[in-house]
Amino acid sequence: MDFVETDEHRDLRAAVAKASAPFGGDYYVDHARRGAECTELWHALGDAGYIGVSVPEAHGGGGGGMVELALVCEETAAQGAPILLLLVTHAISAEVIATYGTEEQRKEWLPGLAAGREKVVFAITEPGAGSNTLQLSTNARREGDEWVIRGEKYYISGVDDAEALLLVARTGTDANGKAQLSLFLVPTDAEGLQKVPLPVDVLLPEKQFTLRFDDVRVPASALVGDENQGFKQVFHGLNPERITGAALCVGIARYALSRATRYANDRQVWDRPIGAHQGVSHPLAKAKIETELAALMTQKAAWLHDRGLPAGEASNMAKYAAAEAAIAACDAAMQTHGGNGVSQEFGLLPYWGLARLLRIAPVNREMVLNFVAQHSLGLPRSY
Numbered sequence: 001m002d003f004v005e006t007d008e009h010r011d012l013r014a015a016v017a018k019a020s021a022p023f024g025g026d027y028y029v030d031h032a033r034r035g036a037e038c039t040e041l042w043h044a045l046g047d048a049g050y051i052g053v054s055v056p057e058a059h060g061g062g063g064g065g066m067v068e069l070a071l072v073c074e075e076t077a078a079q080g081a082p083i084l085l086l087l088v089t090h091a092i093s094a095e096v097i098a099t100y101g102t103e104e105q106r107k108e109w110l111p112g113l114a115a116g117r118e119k120v121v122f123a124i125t126e127p128g129a130g131s132n133t134l135q136l137s138t139n140a141r142r143e144g145d146e147w148v149i150r151g152e153k154y155y156i157s158g159v160d161d162a163e164a165l166l167l168v169a170r171t172g173t174d175a176n177g178k179a180q181l182s183l184f185l186v187p188t189d190a191e192g193l194q195k196v197p198l199p200v201d202v203l204l205p206e207k208q209f210t211l212r213f214d215d216v217r218v219p220a221s222a223l224v225g226d227e228n229q230g231f232k233q234v235f236h237g238l239n240p241e242r243i244t245g246a247a248l249c250v251g252i253a254r255y256a257l258s259r260a261t262r263y264a265n266d267r268q269v270w271d272r273p274i275g276a277h278q279g280v281s282h283p284l285a286k287a288k289i290e291t292e293l294a295a296l297m298t299q300k301a302a303w304l305h306d307r308g309l310p311a312g313e314a315s316n317m318a319k320y321a322a323a324e325a326a327i328a329a330c331d332a333a334m335q336t337h338g339g340n341g342v343s344q345e346f347g348l349l350p351y352w353g354l355a356r357l358l359r360i361a362p363v364n365r366e367m368v369l370n371f372v373a374q375h376s377l378g379l380p381r382s383y
Contacts, residue, residue, distance in 0.1 A: 025259075060110065070244055096224065118162075155361075238362070260284055
């Protein structure tokens with residue numbers, strides 16, 4: 001297996017870092033505190049071709065894969081501007097539309113996604129289902145040339161800034177009584193769709209929403225892929241979500257460590273930099289090691305996905321390792337800063353909050369441990 005970065009990947013890293021640097025930590029923290037989307041950064045990356053790096057060339061993208069998209073996610077975060085919406089708009093929505101969408105759907109949505117001028121967010125989570133996708137209750141029933149959707153979704157990101165949702169809905173029941181799922185493209189301004197802000201204490205540019213579907217009607221052409229095959233299609237997008245989530249965490253960790261090491265070198269106490277003390281340097285060194293290990297697993301998972309090889313184990317492991325590394329790096333950075341670690345002037349707390357969120361989502365670490373125990377170790381299923 002050879003997933004060493006190429007010269008082209010290193011050039012991409014450098015170019016994304018250069019484009020993201022003007023929108024660094026101060027920019028991101030200001031937007032996070034105001035709950036304002038990082039639109040200028042998004043458009044700058046879109047105009048340069050980096051937002052759509054994994055979209056097929058035939059539809060205006062860069063023609064790359066998950067390796068390239070993960071690099072974009074990591075490098076923007078490493079400059080202090082992590083873009084959470086890339087996980088849903090491109091790792092999931094663009095990936096699913098490109099793979100399972102009709103040619104008309106690809107022509108309608110992929111060019112705008114590639115250019116960074118349109119967004120399609122992902123709607124799967126429900127308050128009564130959690131990680132049990134087969135317990136989804138939001139349903140879509142066929143009436144003539146339309147689908148009628150009814151139900152509720154929860155913790156849906158970026159709905160206020162998107163043109164459409166990639167919705168997962170129940171469309172049938174199999175012989176064993178399990179839900180059959182389908183995917184639909186639903187405009188965010190559809191009649192009967194209620195968008196209720198869901199307040200969270202984590203400081204984020206992206207807002208969260210509860211969505212209520214009160215007999216929302218969409219045309220038959222809104223179906224993405226095959227009817228009742230949505231479960232398989234959804235999971236094609238969930239590995240990329242885990243990979244890009246891991247990449248985002250690696251970037252956050254790198255940013256936190258860069259801030260911490262600069263402070264540890266500059267801050268003088270008792271005639272020497274505080275970084276000379278092992279009580280300060282060892283937690284940072286440990287976080288650096290964990291970050292590099294997580295980066296390697298993330299790279300492996302992206303490499304496997306791009307080659308159509310089984311990537312579930314690596315994607316879950318990467319997400320687990322990277323979230324833990326990001327939290328450790330942010331925590332060590334805050335501890336290095338002492339009281340300044342929680343001051344608004346230094347702006348570290350929003351990164352810790354995002355890293356802590358990414359330990360929970362897009363899949364919590366307990367479900368990753370369940371996956372590894374069952375699928376990697378062959379232990380009995382626990383749920």
